[in-house]
Amino acid sequence: MVVLVVVQPFGCIMIERRDVYQAIADPTRRMIIQKLSGGPLNIGQIVEDSGITRQGIAKHLKVLYECGMISFTQKGREQFCEARLEQLDEVVDWVNASRKLWGQRFKKLDNFLAETKKQ
Amino acid sequence: MVVLVVVQPFGCIMIERRDVYQAIADPTRRMIIQKLSGGPLNIGQIVEDSGITRQGIAKHLKVLYECGMISFTQKGREQFCEARLEQLDEVVDWVNASRKLWGQRFKKLDNFLAETKKQ
DNA sequence: CACAAGCACAACCATTTGGTTGCAAAAAAT
DNA sequence: ATTTTTTGCAACCAAATGGTTGTGCTTGTG
Numbered sequence: 001m002v003v004l005v006v007v008q009p010f011g012c013i014m015i016e017r018r019d020v021y022q023a024i025a026d027p028t029r030r031m032i033i034q035k036l037s038g039g040p041l042n043i044g045q046i047v048e049d050s051g052i053t054r055q056g057i058a059k060h061l062k063v064l065y066e067c068g069m070i071s072f073t074q075k076g077r078e079q080f081c082e083a084r085l086e087q088l089d090e091v092v093d094w095v096n097a098s099r100k101l102w103g104q105r106f107k108k109l110d111n112f113l114a115e116t117k118k119q
Numbered sequence: 120m121v122v123l124v125v126v127q128p129f130g131c132i133m134i135e136r137r138d139v140y141q142a143i144a145d146p147t148r149r150m151i152i153q154k155l156s157g158g159p160l161n162i163g164q165i166v167e168d169s170g171i172t173r174q175g176i177a178k179h180l181k182v183l184y185e186c187g188m189i190s191f192t193q194k195g196r197e198q199f200c201e202a203r204l205e206q207l208d209e210v211v212d213w214v215n216a217s218r219k220l221w222g223q224r225f226k227k228l229d230n231f232l233a234e235t236k237k238q
Numbered sequence: 239c240a241c242a243a244g245c246a247c248a249a250c251c252a253t254t255t256g257g258t259t260g261c262a263a264a265a266a267a268t
Numbered sequence: 269a270t271t272t273t274t275t276g277c278a279a280c281c282a283a284a285t286g287g288t289t290g291t292g293c294t295t296g297t298g
Binding site (some may be wrong): 161162163173174176189196197198 | 276
């Protein structure tokens with residue numbers, strides 16, 4: 001997990017972490033994640049049929065790495081890339097929490113109406 | 120990918136469909152979604168304690184609307200905003216599909232090793 | 239050795255993003 | 269009738285994003 005320490009105006013130090021939401025926001029990165037879901041690949045293999053340049057892919061890999069969604073293993077001159085999908089739990093948890101609240105919104109409205117009736 | 124061409128509230132003309140991944144990529148938009156999960160609110164209520172200006176919020180609402188994650192209802196001079204969290208299914212489905220594939224990666228490796236042993 | 243494969247790093251570029259300020263319109267309240 | 273609330277719209281801005289080309293450094297291979 002990479003933490004970006006940003007020194008802002010007034011000498012403020014902000015600690016920014018790239019998050020998983022940002023990681024999966026881009027369609028190319030989702031494609032990379034799906035390719036890697038099948039197992040580790042080297043960068044050349046990821047570039048194959050991606051439609052963009054190696055350097056473009058490298059930038060996306062950097063983002064994914066900074067989110068802790070992939071890890072690297074050097075093997076000779078090749079760099080193998082492996083997915084770490086545990087991070088996606090955060091997204092699912094957030095979605096479920098929101099939907100749980102959303103599912104209760106009518107109940108809450110009923111409670112509100114009941115309360116106002118009493119007064 | 121579904122492309123909707125809708126000319127409706129907010130003066131939005133939707134030609135390309137923004138996707139849900141982009142909608143939840145921004146922390147401010149996630150905050151808005153969570154606020155709305157409890158039930159409909161007008162724009163002023165969403166702005167409350169958000170730390171950014173009404174116009175800033177309006178831009179985020181436009182994005183959320185274009186993703187089909189919120190809908191509007193005019194009531195006098197107030198514009199009420201309601202969440203449509205069904206859209207989040209797409210995210211959960213994608214995550215689950217990736218994780219399913221990921222869970223099978225060792226099995227695949229075993230199969231591969233078994234195949235090569237035969238030859 | 240010479241050469242190719244695989245990759246990292248830097249510079250550059252156009253567009254998008256995420257915010258701001260200012261102003262105008264319409265509905266409600268006084 | 270005037271003022272206040274609530275909102276919409278446009279212009280502006282800095283920074284981030286998503287790509288590109290070019291260069292050069294390792295590491296295997298003939």
